[in-house]
Amino acid sequence: MTPPCMALTQSQSLPLCLPQSIPLSIQCHNNNACSHVTLFNSIPSPCVTRVATKSIPASPTTKHLNSTLVEISTLCKQGRLKEAFDILFLCCENGSPPWEIYGYLLQACTRKRALTEGKQIHAQLVIRGSQGLKLETKLISMYAACGSVGDAELVFERIPRSDINVFLWTALISGYVQNEFYEEGLAIYCKMRREGTAPDNFTFSCVLKACSGISDLQLGKVIHVHLLKSGLQPDAAVQNSLVVMYARYGKLEIARQLFDEMSCGKNVISWGSMIAGCVQNQCVNEALELFREMQIRCLKTNWVIVTTLLPACSYLAAIKQGKEIHSQIVKADLVSDVMVWNALIDMYAKCGNVDDARQVFDRMPERDVVSWNAVIGGCGTNGCGEVALGLFKEMQQEGFVPNHITLIHVLSACSHAGLVEEGLQIFNSMSETFDIRPRVEHYACMVDLLGRAGFLDEAEQFINKMPKEIKPSSSVWGSLLAACRVHGNVELATRVAKHALEIDPENNGYYIILSNIYAAGGRWDDVKKVRKMMKDRGFKKSPGCxxxxxxxxxxxxxxxxxxxxxxxxxxxxxxxxxxxxxxxxxxxxxxxxxxxxxxxxxxxxxxxxxxxxxxxxxxxxxxxxxxxxxxxxxxxxxxxxxxxxxxxxxxxxxxxxxxxxxxxxxxxxxxxxxxxxx
Structure with a gap:
């Protein structure tokens, strides 16, 4: 890993300066004078189609200005940017708008990821010549939220060093972190400390997230020490970030201790962080216990928690707990979120309750492709291949375009149900009918389909005829190896296992399957050889659980x-x-x-x-x-x-x-x- 302090100079993944800027003339009626400026690349001129708005007097009074501020603030909170901009330009025509207007608009642009409109505000600020550090901070946040971190960096670099405070540093660090440039964010943190600026709680929250992102526990511990030495009283965001970081590294005991000792009180995000940490570390029982405790404390759940917990119920086929979470979803009025509906379908299907999964699907107020994928995949793994194919046709009739995941589910459903002809027909029509070029996962499904049906030679030929640009993966050979076990073809299994192990020599599953095939065929000497190979590599066969x-x-x-x-x-x-x-x-x-x-x-x-x-x-x-x-x-x-x-x-x-x-x-x-x- 590149040392954090060196990341900025060595990283080539991020544009730290923009391409050559283009001259841009922006006219602003300020004291009847026209100003011309050159700004960042491609900042559009601040002109929009006008809608009917109330007129603003040529010489607005304080009362009128306050009214205008309230109106723009309300429009921005409601996300009605177009109408807010109309009022801004009316203000420009009648003098200089109050600086507060730009703050409201930048915050709205940040929330809506409205880069074009944000650049228009930036243009106005450059023309007026004085911006103030609060607006600079909001500009950096806006560019970062829109994914334009290079522009955020340029805004930061053009501020005099003597004027830069912790809020500006943190805005830039946050911009890198939220765009997943974790090492660059950490490098800015190091630079901030070298220049003598003390971090605040928000800074530590961002930096801890960066440590989680780059999977460096030692660095995370260093930041934790910085926090302890800073003398700051950690707020909820910092404590939540610590819980997430330690849980991500598998240090669940430390995460739980930090969670239990939270000094500022636990909020819903705190509970969600700890629950997610338990699920990530496969401590599903603990996650469900935490959820029950959260309900006892009368804390309202949110979509993040339920979409984390429902897969945990799926993992254990804990249908009762899944239904409890379903009832909490209804109580918390989360039924309008399509992601929650999709997670419910997946949970019921993976608990083997296809009828309830289908019922949830049928009751959805609106669906997306993920919804169809979940119900088709659920029917397929539960052996309802014909039903899955029927849903696949219905999906297309309703105007939804299948994606590559849809076709993996459909081909898998054909495989489980023995629908060889149907599977071949769908696979052969992928490019022409759905404009989807088969991937290695689709080839693996087809090998599984042919192999399960006993067409072992055909499956091997199918692999050998794969396009040169798509090399057979270990999963492709693994599908055929599993079929050899079902049909007891020892000779083919020996050849296939060799291919699979050449690609993935650390997969002990292939050794186990081959050993089992030899054992079923009574070839005990070969069984000993395979088991010796496993022992030499330090592999152990997982006991049946x-x-x-x-x-x-x-x-x-x-x-x-x-x-x-x-x-x-x-x-x-x-x-x-x-x-x-x-x-x-x-x-x-x-x-x-x-x-x-x-x-x-x-x-x-x-x-x-x-x-x-x-x-x-x-x-x-x-x-x-x-x-x-x-x-x-x-x-x-x-x-x-x-x-x-x-x-x-x-x-x-x-x-x-x-x-x-x-x-x-x-x-x-x-x-x-x-x-x-x-």
Missing amino acids: SWIEMNNRVYTFTAGDQSLPQSKEIYAMVEKLSIQMKEAGYVPETNFVLYNVQEKEKEMMLCGHSEKLAISFVLINTHTCTRPIRVIKNLRICGDCHTVIKFISKIVRREIIVRDTNRFHHFKGGVCSCRDYW
Whole structure:
């Protein structure tokens, strides 16, 4: 990383000076004299189409000026820039407008990211010849908010050094940071300190955000020390920035300590920062607990918090908590925000509740492409391929243009449902019909589609015929490798794994899949070789884990774990179900045990698979409940567990929804929604 103090001189990514400026004549009726100035590049002349406004006297009184200020202030707050500018130019025709008018207009331009109008104000200020530091600060903020950081820098550099105060320094630092030029912002901070200006709370807030942006914990700690030594009492913005920074670096304990010890009181942003930090560090239970505590304290939620939490509910398939958040969304009147609706669709779909996802989608007051992508993708992963294709057609009929993500979801839906012809037709028409050139992700979907359907040779040929400018990624070869496991093609798997590992040698998943393919084929010597390669590289196979949510708690189950709560009862339930299933015709599929042991031992190992333990735990704790059982699995569900859960759903007469790494399986009455195609 470039040292912060050197970033400005070494960075080539930011225009620190503008191209050659062009002469621009601007006429201003000030004491009946015309002024001509040369300003920054492409500042437009301050002329707009007039609308009907009240007239301003040629010699306005203080009363009239105050009235004009109030009117312009109101228009600016309402975002009605055009009308505010009309009044400004009427003022110009009758003398020099009060300086306060320019402040209101610059703030409005900043809020609306109105660069053209902001440059018009700048032109007026240069013509009048005296601006004042407050207006200079607002000019810098305006240019920065509009993404024109080079112009902000030029405004700053043209101010006499003796006049520059902490507000001007901070405005420039903030401009760099909000435009994600973090190192440049830090360099300005270093320069400010060297020139003897003490930072204030807003400065520290901006600089801490920059430290989060460049992922440099040590530098963040240095800034934290600067803050402590400054003697400032940190405000909420600074404390929130500290929480965000430490959480981003994975230092959740420090972030939580800072959050708990906030001296200025916690606001909604504070709670949102801590919740987001928990979600980023996959501490989803803690995030949900914080949200509940926030509700107890009667703090009103906002769209940022709910769109952070809903994916957390999706991660754990915590449908109950998701519904609680949905109710809070309604109470907080956030239903007008399309991003919130989209997050709700995604949450319900990823919790396996397609009906509720579709209901949310149907009730949306307005939709965007993301809304369609969410519902199409949700239907696809839940095995409703035909429904997804129907929505895809409906999307086009309603005038929405699919993007490349839409087509990834559609092709994936075809893959999960075995709709090979439909998938091929959509892929082959992408360029002509949708003007979308296939990307490597679309090729991966097609390889998955062909591979799942058993067309392994065709899938390999498809990869070999990919355009030269699109090189097969590890995910493309990985899709074919997974298909080789499903269909037991050992020879092809050996070739494919070689390609995948050449591209991504650190992906232990490919070693595991290859080892499993060899084990299923009884090639134990090859299994030993692959496992030795994994050991030499320091790779470990992740144990099978499953999660269920019950009574507002998330429980984790690991394959073969004997230390679980109610362990004795869980294994007794597994044994009881095993007897009932065998009476109904179940035969253990021991070929899914990938160890060279005796058949009896293989059967015992199958009984310890994590999803079976999770389901048994729910059954012994919810005797009279008829709600669906929802299980999340960190690996692809094995064939034996798939068969077992079909039997269990029929025996206990409950729907069981399992989400593995590939898709959802809805088991009901002894049948799975995937129709044994996965």
